[in-house]
Amino acid sequence: MARFLVRRILQGILVMLLVTLLVFGIFFLGGNANTVATRLAGRNATPQTIALVAKRLHLNQSVPLQYWDFLEQLVWHHNLGYSYFHEQPVGSVLKQAAPITLSLALGAAVIWLILGVLSGVLSAVKRGRIIDRAITTLALFFYSFPTFVLGLMLLFLVSYQLQKRGIRIFPGQGYVYFSASPTKWFESLVLPWITLALVSAATYTRLTRGSLLEVMGEDYIRTARAKGLSERRVVFRHGLRSALTPVASQFGIDVGVLVGGAVVTEQVFGMPGLGYTAVQSINNGDLPVIIGIVIVASAAVIVANILVDLVYAVLDPRVRLH
Amino acid sequence: MALLEVKNLKVTFPTDDGLVQAVRGVSFSVDRGKTLGIVGESGSGKSVSTQTIMGLTRGAQVEGEAFFQGEDLLKMARRQLQAIRGRDVGMIFQDPLSSLHPYYRVGWQIVELIRAHDRAISKKAARQRAVELLRLVGIPRPDVRVNDYPHQFSGGMRQRAMIAMAMALNPALLIADEPTTALDVTVQAQVLRVIGRLQEEFGTAVIMITHDLGVIAETADDVVVMYAGAVMEAADRDSIFYDHHHPYTEGLMRSLPAYGDDRQRLTPIGGTPPSLITLPSGCKFHPRCPYVMDRCRAEEPELEPVEQRYWHTSACWLPHSGPGRQEASERVYGEAATR
């Protein structure tokens, strides 16, 4: 088990290295020191800034040395570079954006997991009945529903309509930091959470339903029934326990991806998280921030994958003990 | 009164391809402490019949009666049947690996059954009981192995654990659905011995489902021979082996390696079992029967006593008494084929 974990972590590090190599290749290669520096310095950079960038990043050195420098900054100094657009280190820019995305992603994830798994179980247990059809149809509906349309609809139907009647609970736009006001933080997140959760829950409904239906055909489910257990216990303790394994791995990956930025939701609700910042940076030609987000997002996915493996091992003794 | 009496059980599965007539009017009974063997080829409805009376088949249309200790299992409220499952009727199945939950410890699974029926018993006491049970079925160092997961057990040990679980609450009836099919020969014998010993000790009745006549010979008091969802012949074990009437039973015996002459000729029954959706007319065995007559294609025979013995019945148009049956056999298999 420990050995397995070490191997997975080493693999993760290797993948991360490949990511940095790719990022470096895309953004630092092609052109002489001056063009690269211009690229990194942003749209309205003065010649002085460009010269400074070239000097700071040693762009006149050989390519391997440049890469080594890039890595060294990243690993030893946790330095993601400097945003000449924001006139701040990239790290600081991301530090402001990350909590927003994290709040959004984790909150929504909890909601969609509960929603998806419960509706999936209900659907599977009532297979072929009206309630199953209703859930399956609804899941398909939300699955194919564009996130921004759902977000805008919620904005209009909930936020706007309430505000028209003088009720200002869901602000609709912007984000309030938890440290500023926990209740306002919560209010600012409710609609984005619902948007993100509804769109993603559908996948989990279908995944749970399919997985549970398959498991319920297993011999050990027949044994559980033959033992005289209640049907509820058979479904939740015996069926769902196994059915959750594929759900858990999907969940880890989805959350990992989402931590890199919930681009559309953040846009619709005007929340300056990582996704929002990424789009903004593209518009502004703020390359260092884009590089930073790519690296952070990749790291999130890799960490999520390792966590998924861990969860697998916790769930399944056959993995744990070998 | 019999412990279990199944009367005219019919089980039909509606499928996309049509109605699957898995069980078509099966009757049998099991007495306390006795063993009933149910034998028949794959797909003859052995598992479906026994699982249906315990309420374990889903999506089936069920008709008939199944009296267990005087009450009809098929008309019972769900909760009541649930209470009987595991407590009064234990079950073990063919594949002991897939029958145990891979994610839970063996001991936990036994404790779960005990506590499902007896809320009053403490976890500790239930665990103690689980250890005892594992010892009873011959698991070495049961106090340690009780914490193992199923995959840490060998095939034979898993089936013993299943037996321990099924016998945990000392049920009146044990349904063993091909308990040895997935095991190798030496382990098979061990598992059968364990069942036999527990049966003797606790006076449990057993339904032994198998397609292995060797298992029947070793364990059964009475035998039901099934084909295409119906009983072809039913009798005490000796009559089934040495005085059978039905050509299908005869065919099964002939497929045994040691049957008949010393050349050990193997004669498997030709052909394959019929589709349960479009069954043949008349006697369901007629497409494969060496004795087939015109009447067999037109009319389906019912179970009738052989030689006026009410405990020996056969569903076949061949004569049920007198020398007619024996003569037919000599015609088909030749003089040498004495029954």
Ligand SMILES: Nc1ncnc2c1ncn2[C@@H]1O[C@H](COP(=O)(O)OP(=O)(O)OP(=O)(O)O)[C@@H](O)[C@H]1O
């Ligand atoms: N849920 C179901 N839906 C449709 N058909 C089914 C279903 N369950 C069982 N059957 C059919 O019923 C028939 C009888 O099956 P059953 O499992 O009782 O056979 P069996 O005698 O136990 O055979 P085996 O020796 O292979 O276990 C088979 O043809 C099977 O395909």
Ligand code: SF4
């Ligand atoms: S009824 Fe006819 S076909 Fe059927 S088993 Fe008897 S002899 Fe054979």
Ligand SMILES: [Mg+2]
């Ligand atoms: Mg079977």
